[in-house]
Amino acid sequence: MRMKDYGIWHDITWTQYYQNVKKVAMGLHALGVKRGDHVAIVGENKPEWLFSAMGVMSLGGIFVGVYTTNPVAECEYVVGHSESVVFFCEDEEQFDKALAFRDRTPHLKKCVVWDMEGLKHFNDPMLMSLDDLMALGEKTDQENPGLYEKIVEEGKTEETASIIYTSGTTGPPKGAMIGHQNYLWIARATEKITKMETKDETISFLPLNHVYEQIFDMMMHMRAGHIVNFTENTDTVMNDLRDVSPTLFHAVPRIWEKYHSGIVLRMADATWLKRTVFNICFKIGSRYNTYKLSNKPIPWYLYLGYQLAYFSVFWKLKERLGFDRV
Template sequence: MTIETLPKALLHIASTQPERVALRRKEFGIWRDITWAEYLRKVKYTALGLHALGLSYGEHVSIIGENRPEWLYSALGAVCAGGAWVGIYTTNPAPECEYVVTHSDAVFYICEDEEQLDKALVFREKTPKLRRLIVWEMEGLKHFQDPMLMSFAQLLELGEATDKAQPELFQQLIEQVKPQDTAGIIYTSGTTGPPKGAMLSHENYLWVGQAARQVMYTTRDDETISFLPLNHVYEQIFDIMFHLTVGHTVNFTESTDTVMADMRDVSPTVFHAVPRIWEKYYSAIVLKMADATWIKRTLYNMAIKIGTQYNNKALAKQSIPVHLTLAYHLFYFVVFRKLKKRLGFDRIRFGGSGAAPISHEILKFFQSIGIPIREGYGMTETTGVTHMSDERNFKVGTVGRALPETEVRIAEDGEIVVRHKGIFKGYYKDPEKTAEVLNDGWLHTGDVGEIDDEGYLKLTDRKKDLIITAGGKNIAPQFLENLLKFSPYINDAVVIGDRRKYLTAIIVIDEENVTKYAQDQKVQFTTFATMTKAPEIVDLIQQEVDKVNRQVARVENIRKFRILDKKLYTEDGEVTPTMKVKRKSINEQYKDLIESMYAA
């Protein structure tokens, strides 16, 4: 069997290792194993159930729910039936869900629970193509009657009955699927306008999984943990692309609130996260050690000093003195080994960071304590990856080298342009936007960067985000923002200054860490908002800004800042679901606050 589609990839792995654990889900504190044989059976019944309900070749199925096995059953069931899945963020309000369902022409709406079903009930009258509402968890809906509604359990029962009546049908459905068919439509976060539906084919998914595996070598014995949104391409790299290429085990957390505890349970060998997660881990370690006993704090500080010296030489590929090597391994055994175990990182072989730029200082910190994080680069339109580093060959400050069989060039204006077999088919129902970014197979990424002599790609910033000051200086705001976010007291930062005389910043403090600081320093406050205005807190953030200013050129100094009296929320249109700041929205919503920093 030639493995050229996702259904055939699933069939192949399930037939070669039917009794190995494919998925693991934590429910009510207990981990439940799901074998590859059971995984395939659930996907088969889902596909046959959807087919029996009338899903035709090429039609679309929308899915909204937290990460769990049913998400993958639904997605792969849709493609096995000849259709495509369309993921929706669980945080999307009803109008945004309506937009995705309507624009994608989805005929089925598969959702997690009553909360997500309620959204569809709001807009279903305005989406005439929508034929069925299917729910995974029926709690609270047992007595709710509606001709469009059915439970996921009923869908599986329908699929099983169809399989008994037509045992050859599943194979026939799979055979009709072609490599160029759309497998998934991923709606981009929409930082500059309405979300666009990027169409990714079976060939895109499989090629990226196989190409990336040549760089980040993984085996079926690896374990990952799934908690980032599954409708985002970054999570799909590990839960679909790698999973159906390698056959490792994917562990689903009980909820987004239990990730750290579940990490200790699973102790994955491969862990991937967005920069915000790595920043939170870093802050937790730093503040925890600040409260530790004198002896623990002293040992930790000595260990960090030795670890930094050791890894600075390793990163520079310099010869490491014997005494430094011995000291590092001693402190690793005494300090870092226990720290990693407490975090659930004791088995970690590869840590990945993606979806947004990460502070180089964060990478160096984790490298020093023995947790290797490799930053990759890609976007939805490249099926997630164009560049990445392996465990041994990497450079801090770069996003790695191009995947095998990938062409990369830098345009005259510095824009990164790429071409490989993972480049998307285009935006659904939007040939004009497709033509803007896709030309003869070359994708214009919208990012600015440079390639060094060894082929490593260094990112500067988003092309549209570069700041040109009134003095004509070009400044990359993300670099400064990452330096600011290295502070355990700063959760987010937005640097401003385009066509202005100097740079300013809007800062969002880390509520947990700053609250602890305020309590320790006896700072008087009643609410989060009043805490952000306390002079002692303003002074604290000023000290953190001053630290950054000392690291950069004078023209890059942040002269003024304002602390927001709230967090940034996706619901308010301030950040994307992967926590990337929507600059245009921030500039519009906080126009008066920004202008106050430039008042005479």
């Protein structure tokens, strides 16, 4: 995987990934987290999200994602309803939410913060940095060689891996239990459709507490071995997309609608000739894809028309969007 920090992309190898997950798992084990316990996670898409979630799962725990935009009341509901014993928080802002409701969530014992900026001199028995947790995990692993591998081997596919909570727009959020076998089945099905390989690259920007992003960043990542690229922040997605030029881009319908509306608005300000050429090419592309997706033979004249449209319009558009390798 790769992450962007202050404009520079940093690589994380599979060995580093494994070691970090192991340290998190053994650190949680030292804190008393056991198989079947719930651990909540709130944070933007970062490698730390994967270290935390995979660490919980490999220990036999159940991770519970929380939206970063959730107010205190909704965070409290998810953490309390799931009876989470540990809460991974990205930074001070998210940790402050936990401080506001911790007296009302008796199961919560520890908050592990990834970024300690602003909290380094804050003394609280509930607070622990991710670095300290991983140091504890490394020490525990050295004192108990082979224990981590034994715990992983004891895991069963029918066990629950995560709980995904709904957004709660029509009532209290509801938790959907996702099993390891569910994730494995989805990964196999996705692999058949996408044909992803180790040379492929994706970009992570949808919320990681959403199962759709988890499929590509966690389950398919483990199965296909492709490179997951984490954007610097939500404001740099478009620039980061052009930087990476992923070979596969996954998004929910709302994202595709925003792309479409953005293109349409840009074309509305274009010259009459450019608008006309674009509209003709768009119709050709639409007809071509109708044949393509239904596995019907493509007429020769439509094939030639599409090639002309692709190299005159679509290629430039894909390049500008960062889709030139998709």
